[in-house]
Amino acid sequence: MLVLWWCCGVVLGVASVPWAPGISVQGLVCLGAILSCLGVVCGGTLGRPTWAGRGAMGAAGVSVGLLLVATLPQGPVFRGPTAVRGVVVAASGASADISISQWARPGGTWTSGSGRVRVRLPDARVPVGVTLVARGEARAVSPSMLPGAPDPVRSASRARIRTTIWVNEFALVGARALGRRPRDPTGILRALAIGDRSGVGDDHWSLLRRTGTAHLLAISGFHVGIVALLSGVCARALCRLVALVRPVGVAAGWSWALGAATGVVYAVAAGSPISAQRAAWCIAGVAVARVLGRQVEPLTLLACAAVAIVVVDPSAVASPSMQLSFGAVVGILRVTPWILRWVPPDLPAPLPWAIQGVGLTLGATVGTLPAAAWWFQDLAPLSPLANLFAMPLMAFVVVPCATVSVWGPAFLEVFASTVGTGALELLFACLRPLAVEPLHPAVGPLGALVLIAPLVWPQRPLLTAPLVICALGLRFVPLEDRVTFLDVGQGDAALVELSTGQRMLVDGGPPSDRVLRWLRRRGIVRLDAVVVSHADADHLGGLLPVLRSLEVESLWVQDLDGLDEAIDIAEFRGIEVVQFADEGGETRNDRSLVVVFADTLLTGDIGVAAEGRLAKRLPPVSVLKVPHHGSRSSSSEVFLDALRPRIAVMGVGRHNRYGHPHPEVVDRYRRRDIALLRTDVHGTIEISVRGDRRVVRSFRAGRGWSSPRSFRSKQKDPEGDQGETD
DSSP: OHHHHHHHHHHHHHHTGGGSOOOOHHHHHHHHHHHHHHHHHHHOSSSSOOHHHHHHHHHHHHHHHHHHHHTSOOOOOOOEEEEEEEEEEEEETTEEEEEEEEEEOTTSOOEEOOSEEEEEOSSOOOOTTSEEEEEEEEEESOOOOOTTSOOHHHHHHTTTOOEEEEEEEEEEESOOOOOOOOSOTTSHHHHHHHOOOTTOOHHHHHHHHHTTOGGGGSOOHHHHHHHHHHHHHHHHHHHHHHHHHSTTOOOTHHHHHHHHHHHHHHHHHTTOOHHHHHHHHHHHHHHHHHHTTOOOOHHHHHHHHHHHHHHHOGGGGGSHHHHHHHHHHHHHHHTHHHHHTTSOTTOOTTHHHHHHHHHHHHHHHHHHHHHHHHHTOOBOTTHHHHHHHHHHHIIIIIHHHHHHHHHSOGGGHHHHHHHHHHHHHHHHHHHGGGOOOOBOOOOOHHHHHHTTHHHHOTTOHHHHHHHHHHHHHOOOOOSSOEEEEOOOSSSOEEEEEOTTSOEEEEEEOSSSSHHHHHHHHTTOOEESEEEOSOOOHHHHTTHHHHHHHSEESEEEESOOTTOHHHHHHHHHHTOEEEEOOOOOOSSTTTTOOOEEETTEEEOTTOOHHHHHHHHHHOOOOSEEEOGGGGOTTSSOHHHHHHHOOSEEEEOOOTTOTTOOSOHHHHHHHHHTTOEEEEHHHHOEEEEEEETTEEEEEEEETTTEEOOOEEEESSOOOTTSOOOOBO
């Protein structure tokens, strides 16, 4: 039990690194040693450990976790074109962390280096453990993010990473062979064998996601466990045959050892994703215990596996892979037994087996809910029923066939591919009736912590159920008018909220579902209006998922050029389309729909010509959304002199290829004493209306929310005082 608390403390210590005060390595070593001794003394060597002992061991683990990160070499700071060489220590999608050994500037010589950098690869995945040589543009780790989303800057700080390299070209040194490509039109057999999911079609992905079985497509602990189990069974059968000719036989523990070794080899061959690492460590621990004739406590073994993973990659603790993988197992170990205790023991077959399968899925769902609601916001309601037959079919037919077709003897490839493909077609046929619209639970980081409560107190549903309901359903309506300019990169998106409850989304940024997920985390499932200023992708792209998913009362448009898809979605979902009169601008940008709200002007991408027309018709405003991201062809002198804004907000992406904002435009705002806020510098910007003041605060990755600042509502006349800032 004390080991469990110590391991949990280590993981918690690594997770808390971004908020921990600077402590010397020597201080952490001394603190950890003192607390460990205190934990052993308070816990006692006999009987049940006391809470004082558990707390001391947990605190000792926290100090060790902080020490693990403190002893890592500080990552280098690179800027501009850079080449690096190093070993891949962690990989997730097209992103990887490498421990560098050398680096160079263009035309320069290789120089020795240390520490870790993060690389973003061009649509490619790399396995852990290979040497990577990459060239690209080095930048600070400061990506755009929206409030409540997982913070990539704090995640990088756990591995002491300070540089991201956007790779143009790369090469792998000593990469493993990728095996054969089986005769499989679905691409799933190869995905299960080596983790290459590039051949899986969108229709199959959609079916698996809507039925809650997409986890079966990843190289997970489930697959590693199945491979180890089948190998162990074969080894056990071989041991029995040996016993026929060798009277003393072979110890049964060695079959466990062989099974564990096979599982570890499979995990490494599949690229060592976190879920496979977790399974490999757990299986190895069980095998060692069996060989030694000992019993092992599952939660303690799982906690030890978590420590082994974060020792190698501290940033893994903030990854969805680790949170989902370990959450599922904790849910099965903690929640499933509580569910099954209510099942009568004398049910006729096969009801016990079916109920146990449903109980396992429900336990895993409760365990993964905190991470799933924070990261992905999708929950298939029929997942327990779908997994009831999908998991056995994948375990005992598809996974073995995938392994043999890719890695097995060549003469078995056709047979294994045929059987595996046939099993997949059967699986898809059974899943299609269960593919219903998923639920969308959504929480921020605090809500995710609250959703952990059922894992801590599964036997107290009267306590945990209200907490879960509040985390998923309790939302707050603003008591004041406000507008939030979202940090969506190179693009524009703004949410207008009134104290009366009405909400309007003006543009949605470039194509992605980031704005949709942010709205869900805020508890916003209905919008009174969605406004498309114009059809450029950096304004329209993020609105399409919103129109498909949320309840929208009306869609406001002006120029219909390029809006066919948005109009089709609105007509299909019964959303009223409101078209405003087109004032006949020469370009799509000049035909942007302009919105005025509570002394705030949202301008789209209008240029000088449209600005001239507005300058003659509009009164001064307090807040101005800078036209066209600060382009040189906007923010004219006449326009700014007529509107006299107190605050100007510029939606612009970091390191954008357009050179926005132009220095001349920035200088125009500064010369007029207009407070200029930029999403590439300040992040998401929230402006609230409080009487004759505007209260501003901003949110940026790695920093959180800033302290609020107060501004007068409007600039005074040029002849008088120009206003003040509190």
